[in-house]
Amino acid sequence: MEANSTPVSATSVGLRYGLLTGLISVIISFGLFALSMEQSPLRYVSFLVLIGGMVMAMRHFKENNYGFMSFGQGVGIGTLISAVVGALSAIFTYFYMNIIDPDVVGRMTEKMRADMEARGGMSDEQIDQAMALSGKFMNGPIMIAVVLFTSIFFGLLIALVVSAFIKHSKPEFE
Template identity: 45%
Template sequence: MIEKQPSVASVALKYGLAGGVIAVLYSAILMIFGQSTNKWLAFLSYFILVGAMVVAMQQFKKENQGFMSYGQGLGLGTLVATIIGVLSGVFTVIYTTFVDPDYMANIMDQQRMELEDRGMSDEQIDAALAIGESMSGPFMTLVMSIFGFALIGLLLSLVISAIMKKNRPQFE
């Protein structure tokens, strides 16, 4: 009798949503306390992503008699990351549009000061900020979040899946 394998998509949805909620709460805390540009605290958010991916893969293996192919892990991790990216992007758009409409302007001001500290000319600063401004609209924020998380998730999944995979024996 062949047992039904768990669905990669259903496991990814469950853990992507859970990871997304945690990531959104973490982002909200950083934004509320004005720490969203702190590179060290922002780096910690990758632990949320990796944690959600690892737990999802562990759960998939548990539901699949301890087995997970490299491809299943790669797909699962990438889907988890993409779902987290969707939730994070939607949160960021809502936050920057309705809760704190000055958020992006404040970020641009902070970036201007950082570029001035690096000794860049006004023309160079204006050109750099113009590029940043073109990417800061709600639609682009959402798109960049989804694709950014999907790409990072894919890259992380390449490694995590290789570590966690366990193929079924060919002859059972």
């Protein structure tokens, strides 16, 4: 393994791979929205993209830092990647739902209502209350904050696991 003469920082790697991973996630989201498949199981492909981006970023960091990466550096890189991906996804989703295709919110709420009715166990009033509450979360700054927070939270959990496998700490007494 040939090491680079100038090590890279965790921040630069996290930002670079966060932007690349975020761009891929936005493209996938656009495809799902455009095909009206935003509620299909294919939406979980974004998690695989996020995991792949973290693995590639941590390997790049380790290769360019003499083969070493601590657990904390890996978690930091992964969390930064998920924050950048979350920010890009939140901004894209906001613009898509409010400017490009405002009907997507209606399609999503109709599907949620149909799912609640099919499951049973809820009265019409309870379903109406749940729909009113979810409508508040699908518009505006609350939606952006929720997307960003959930992206960072799940990204942190994924980063903990990925970093545990990829880390290679420097020996303490060398």
